[in-house]
Amino acid sequence: MGKGVFQVPQAVNEPVKSYAPGTPERDAVLKAYKELYNSKVEVPLYIGGEEIKTGDTAPMNPPHDHQHHLGDYHKASKEHVEKAIKSALEAREKWANLEWEQRAAVFLKAAELIAGPYRYKINAATMIGQSKNIFQAEIDSACELIDFLRFNVEYMTRIYEEQPESSSEAWNRLEYRPLEGFVYAVTPFNFTAIAGNLPSAPALMGNVAVWKPSDSQVYSARVIMEVFKEAGLPDGVINMVMGDPKMISDTILENRDFAGLHFTGSTTVFKNLWKQIGENIHNYRSYPRIVGETGGKDFIIAHPSAKPKQVATAISRGAFEFQGQKCSAASRVYLPKSMWEEVKSYVVEDVKSFKMGSPEDMSNFITAVIHEASFDKLAKFIDAAKNDSDAEIVVGGNYDKSKGWFVEPTVILTNDPKYSTMCTELFGPVVTVYLYEDEKWNDTLKLVDDNEYALTGAILSQDRYAAAEATKALQNAAGNFYINDKPTGAVVGQQPFGGARGSGTNDKAGSILNLYRWISPRTIKETFVPPTDYRYPFLGE
Numbered sequence: 298m299g300k301g302v303f304q305v306p307q308a309v310n311e312p313v314k315s316y317a318p319g320t321p322e323r324d325a326v327l328k329a330y331k332e333l334y335n336s337k338v339e340v341p342l343y344i345g346g347e348e349i350k351t352g353d354t355a356p357m358n359p360p361h362d363h364q365h366h367l368g369d370y371h372k373a374s375k376e377h378v379e380k381a382i383k384s385a386l387e388a389r390e391k392w393a394n395l396e397w398e399q400r401a402a403v404f405l406k407a408a409e410l411i412a413g414p415y416r417y418k419i420n421a422a423t424m425i426g427q428s429k430n431i432f433q434a435e436i437d438s439a440c441e442l443i444d445f446l447r448f449n450v451e452y453m454t455r456i457y458e459e460q461p462e463s464s465s466e467a468w469n470r471l472e473y474r475p476l477e478g479f480v481y482a483v484t485p486f487n488f489t490a491i492a493g494n495l496p497s498a499p500a501l502m503g504n505v506a507v508w509k510p511s512d513s514q515v516y517s518a519r520v521i522m523e524v525f526k527e528a529g530l531p532d533g534v535i536n537m538v539m540g541d542p543k544m545i546s547d548t549i550l551e552n553r554d555f556a557g558l559h560f561t562g563s564t565t566v567f568k569n570l571w572k573q574i575g576e577n578i579h580n581y582r583s584y585p586r587i588v589g590e591t592g593g594k595d596f597i598i599a600h601p602s603a604k605p606k607q608v609a610t611a612i613s614r615g616a617f618e619f620q621g622q623k624c625s626a627a628s629r630v631y632l633p634k635s636m637w638e639e640v641k642s643y644v645v646e647d648v649k650s651f652k653m654g655s656p657e658d659m660s661n662f663i664t665a666v667i668h669e670a671s672f673d674k675l676a677k678f679i680d681a682a683k684n685d686s687d688a689e690i691v692v693g694g695n696y697d698k699s700k701g702w703f704v705e706p707t708v709i710l711t712n713d714p715k716y717s718t719m720c721t722e723l724f725g726p727v728v729t730v731y732l733y734e735d736e737k738w739n740d741t742l743k744l745v746d747d748n749e750y751a752l753t754g755a756i757l758s759q760d761r762y763a764a765a766e767a768t769k770a771l772q773n774a775a776g777n778f779y780i781n782d783k784p785t786g787a788v789v790g791q792q793p794f795g796g797a798r799g800s801g802t803n804d805k806a807g808s809i810l811n812l813y814r815w816i817s818p819r820t821i822k823e824t825f826v827p828p829t830d831y832r833y834p835f836l837g838e
């Protein structure tokens with residue numbers, strides 16, 4: 298067979314379409330939305346080459362219209378999970394030994410399928426199933442997923458190119474083997490792109506995976522599996538199972554061939570999985586790789602020199618896009634007292650101008666939160682703020698679950714920097730503001746830093762010295778730090794994403810750093826003319 302040192306196409310970020318009125322993309326996505334909305338789908342398990350309908354089902358409903366029945370997804374039993382592991386392990390040898398360029402071609406093709414024929418379907422599925430407005434769906438399920446696939450291919454080749462020094466006597470080579478076993482990918486509801494990336498990044502590096510999507514994301518997860526299948530991903534390389542998360546994790550984590558966890562979701566679930574892996578450590582063939590990107594309590598701090606309108610816009614977009622259901626969403630804000638009245642007037646004006654409703658109506662900026670449990674949790678914290686003496690609602694504060702899980706974007710003002718909503722991750726459209734005395738800038742930086750999480754954060758300042766002070770003082774407070782911007786909207790290839798402390802292992806999804814976790818390098822030294830005498834040169838004299 299012919300060989301070559303192949304070069305992959307240079308990765309570029311997928312341009313975000315505008316969906317402005319009158320554009321062809323707007324018509325196309327609305328058509329796809331209506332078609333999906335008015336048909337029923339069943340989401341099977343994908344195990345090996347089989348699509349398994351177990352008959353043990355749960356309904357899928359759009360968060361913005363919870364009585365509408367979209368169809369059902371099938372839940373796995375323990376036997377199905379064991380079958381998924383078996384099918385992954387059976388696929389492993391052929392996939393791991395396939396030339397890297399063949400693997401790359403599969404995922405580059407998947408990217409092009411999403412950029413082209415599947416774009417409107419995957420966006421519409423994300424709008425319906427996760428209640429994203431079209432702009433949020435486009436940057437997530439189309440652009441970010443395409444970017445993950447394209448950039449990962451380029452990063453893979455950079456890793457493979459990285460080779461040790463050699464000499465004329467010996468040639469040293471690094472072979473980047475996949476892990477010995479299978480990877481367990483567990484994904485959250487809020488990003489279709491993350492759902493696609495977590496099983497595919499290890500698979501690109503030659504691994505096989507069992508993927509458990511969130512129950513609240515299965516609707517678009519099905520489209521991801523369709524794309525992978527059409528892209529030519531061989532059966533068994535990625536197996537998708539849904540159902541009782543505890544049973545699925547128990548079954549997987551007790552398996553000797555479990556080789557890695559690729560997780561994104563809440564901090565508590567991740568810590569429990571880590572603990573369970575620790576308890577099972579004697580059962581495994583190798584030390585499993587553990588990668589987890591988890592919760593956040595992301596901040597905005599404004600210096601007195603910042604421009605109030607810019608601060609307000611960073612709050613309105615940073616806290617409320619996708620109903621605040623981004624791990625990066627701003628949820629605690631520190632403002633100088635002198636700036637508050639002006640910032641407040643802009644934010645209140647913004648919030649009052651937000652339209653809320655179904656994503657099918659593209660003038661709606663805000664749609665519904667993901668499910669009833671989230672709605673109830675948010676309502677509880679909002680009600681507490683209404684009654685607590687150290688908090689007040691500045692704007693918002695209403696909620697209504699009669700048709701969908703609608704929570705009004707809400708701004709709370711507190712005089713306690715440790716008030717519950719300044720510390721607890723709510724994962725919804727609620728942001729809390731604490732006002733500091735203008736001259737207490739340095740003390741306030743310490744307050745910001747004193748937090749369990751360290752995912753994203755932003756400082757707004759016109760004063761360069763203040764920006765520099767914050768950058769230094771908050772070095773460990775965020776894995777993604779923004780100067781004069783909102784703390785959300787990281788782009789693959791531009792702002793590698795992830796946090797530390799309680800926010801995760803900071804392996805930066807969609808970067809070369811993440812791919813290193815899915816390989817187990819082998820060093821090969823080949824000596825051309827082996828020695829024939831054991832003695833050191835001086836011993837022979």
Ligand SMILES: NC(=O)c1ccc[n+]([C@@H]2O[C@H](COP(=O)([O-])OP(=O)(O)OC[C@H]3O[C@@H](n4cnc5c(N)ncnc54)[C@H](O)[C@@H]3O)[C@@H](O)[C@H]2O)c1
Nearest residue numbers: 484485486510511542543546562563566590591592593624
């Ligand atoms: N840091 C990041 O990059 C990032 C990105 C997106 C979301 N998140 C975080 O994810 C959370 C929101 O997503 P979510 O509500 O889907 O999170 P979640 O923790 O409820 O669920 C995440 C996944 O874990 C599974 N799971 C739940 N309980 C489990 C158990 N006992 N055993 C095994 N698996 C279990 C879920 O079914 C789902 O697939 C927030 O905390 C958010 O900050 C972080």
Ligand SMILES: N[C@@H](CCC=O)C(=O)O
Nearest residue numbers: 623624625785786787794
């Ligand atoms: N990548 C996204 C966050 C992903 C988590 O939900 C951002 O930067 O806002």
